[in-house]
């Protein structure tokens with residue numbers, strides 16, 4: 425009996441030591457990665473990008489997001505947008521398919537809207553996370569879960585990271601550059617999250633007579649670095665921020681083992697210093713001071729934040745809801 429108790433005590437001690445070792449490893453990895461990201465940011469040398477043309481209008485149709493304009497549409501904590509200018513059609517991200525359904529929310533919503541993604545000129549991947557690539561397997565393998573688009577689809581993909589299993593032609597982006605008439609990418613901006621490093625790019629559309637329409641997938645870059653990158657790269661002022669920003673305040677929509685993963689593992693400086701209202705207020709102050717319009721989804725921004733921004737910005741704020749197109753310059 426005594427030896428059984430001793431064995432049990434040793435087992436518990438070993439488990440505690442293993443857990444402490446894993447947690448220590450994660451914090452060391454996070455700290456080292458964060459230092460590397462900051463060093464790369466400090467050493468950045470990016471050539472400016474000049475637009476040779478401008479779009480007359482930009483239409484944004486949310487295909488996947490947290491909110492929908494009516495109950496027919498599937499919703500989930502993922503992102504997919506159809507971006508249309510007078511010159512180009514771009515599919516921006518591929519949703520999540522969180523339930524791993526045979527027919528994903530993206531496919532179902534596209535069918536309800538009677539849209540054809542085969543017509544897209546380009547597919548733009550903001551970053552290699554499952555809620556933007558179409559699921560866990562797509563993220564793991566490095567491809568987009570867009571199998572429902574016609575066989576042999578060869579629409580080119582622009583991606584901030586390699587996509588080894590993607591059958592379409594992939595251009596890996598390293599720098600800010602033009603990608604279509606009047607459309608550019610900011611190039612990837614690195615971020616060390618507690619869950620691991622991520623490199624995210626945003627799309628920039630030069631809207632005639634207005635300025636830059638910036639389309640953001642998840643906002644891991646942080647708004648400060650994103651704005652800095654745009655100001656360093658383009659001459660035109662920012663006219664609108666469109667898409668999803670990482671403001672899961674006071675809480676996010678995705679949890680892991682009961683922990684608010686969006687807020688504690690995918691935002692802020694560390695789990696002890698997650699994103700908070702001070703960050704949201706700083707963003708709102710910047711947008712107001714610069715007369716920037718906001719068209720925002722809710723897959724990683726809480727309803728509390730969306731409501732605050734709607735109240736504060738009035739007509740300069742529009743929610744992005746599945747099935748409800750928004751148009752700038754129309």
Ligand SMILES: [Zn+2]
Nearest residue numbers: 551553642644
């Ligand atoms: Zn993400």
Ligand SMILES: [Zn+2]
Nearest residue numbers: 555641642724
């Ligand atoms: Zn996301």
